[in-house]
Amino acid sequence: MSVGGSELRVRLSNLFGNVAVTLGPVHVALSAKGADTVPGSDHTLLFDGKSTVTIAKGASVLSDPVQMDVKALQSLAVSIYAPADKQDHASTIHSAGFATAYITESGDATAAVRFPREETSGNRFFLTDVEVAGASTRRTLVAFGDSITDGVGTKADANERWPDDLAARLQADAKLSSIGVADAGISGNRILHDGAGPSALTRFDRDALDQPGVHWIILLEGINDIGGSGYAWNAKDKISAQQVIDGMKVLIARAHARHVKIYGATLTPYGGAGWPYHSAAGEKTREAVNAWIRHSGAFDGVVDFDKVIRDPAAPERMLAAYDSGDHLHPNSAGYRAMANAVNLSWFTAKP
Numbered sequence: 001m002s003v004g005g006s007e008l009r010v011r012l013s014n015l016f017g018n019v020a021v022t023l024g025p026v027h028v029a030l031s032a033k034g035a036d037t038v039p040g041s042d043h044t045l046l047f048d049g050k051s052t053v054t055i056a057k058g059a060s061v062l063s064d065p066v067q068m069d070v071k072a073l074q075s076l077a078v079s080i081y082a083p084a085d086k087q088d089h090a091s092t093i094h095s096a097g098f099a100t101a102y103i104t105e106s107g108d109a110t111a112a113v114r115f116p117r118e119e120t121s122g123n124r125f126f127l128t129d130v131e132v133a134g135a136s137t138r139r140t141l142v143a144f145g146d147s148i149t150d151g152v153g154t155k156a157d158a159n160e161r162w163p164d165d166l167a168a169r170l171q172a173d174a175k176l177s178s179i180g181v182a183d184a185g186i187s188g189n190r191i192l193h194d195g196a197g198p199s200a201l202t203r204f205d206r207d208a209l210d211q212p213g214v215h216w217i218i219l220l221e222g223i224n225d226i227g228g229s230g231y232a233w234n235a236k237d238k239i240s241a242q243q244v245i246d247g248m249k250v251l252i253a254r255a256h257a258r259h260v261k262i263y264g265a266t267l268t269p270y271g272g273a274g275w276p277y278h279s280a281a282g283e284k285t286r287e288a289v290n291a292w293i294r295h296s297g298a299f300d301g302v303v304d305f306d307k308v309i310r311d312p313a314a315p316e317r318m319l320a321a322y323d324s325g326d327h328l329h330p331n332s333a334g335y336r337a338m339a340n341a342v343n344l345s346w347f348t349a350k351p
Helices: 162-171 200-209 223-230 241-257 280-295 305-309 332-341
Strands: 005-013 021-023 026-030 043-045 053-055 060-062 066-070 076-080 101-103 119-121 127-133 139-145 179-185 214-220 261-265 314-318
Touching (some): 005 026, 053 060, 139 200, 162 179, 200 241, 241 280, 305 332
Parallel strands (some): 139 214
Antiparallel strands (some): 005 127, 021 053, 101 119
16 A cells, blocks of 8 residues: 555456456455465455445446455455356456465365465456555645556565665655655556557546546556567557657646646666667657656656666667566666655646
């Protein structure tokens, strides 16, 4: 969690299912080591007063509020019982969750203090949001992006994504500690076209503007549009800098129409990521997009992630100390440097 509170709700999604799915019981507890939970902290979540819920194809549900004291930066365990069936149907998962999921086929173990360790997964199943509330007013900052916002390059269960580090910075400032950070990163996501999840243009309202209490968005998207052009077979997937910029303009206009401030993040270096994902033409496109982000004045402010983590001697590449090894995704130190570059004064005054 990025902020604390005395009441919470969770959202479960069947967005990508092709049939209705029935889930429950669902429990939430304070997380202990691994699959264990803190004894005495378990709470049953209800949906319209019932312990099970059927979610229609393409829909989501929000649980009833449950009274539970949650501290900022505290880890929670959400346990979901999915009754077995014989239907072969799609599910809704977050494939780069970087938080271990523990799975058992031994029946309902949602209330277990020591959850059975039969199988583990790096995916997050059905769970999309945890919302907290309390006595004081809380506001939300959405980090909206692709795998670099999702945290690819960090260790599982370490919470070392740049939005995690930014949440810790906000918590360290008493004036900003009521601001929650929602990580809306999807690995492989693009601005213009669907692929790894719906495009930014498609999902922006649901994943950013419709988040409760949203006041600010930091946008870091576009590198997959550019990289994907290198190996694209279809003409529509071969995009230009202007197309990426035009997509960003649409997102900016939609944020401003909802009176939400949106800050642009420059696209980070990816030289060495491998041809044809990285190419000379793609590098020129990235540089053109970054020049527009820096100088157009279209955003409410700019955080220059590119400048922060690039190698001064080879600006198309990431500094080795910040490179996770694939030359596209930063490591934990790189993400920390990115979070430290965000101007906290943006969030001191109410928009």
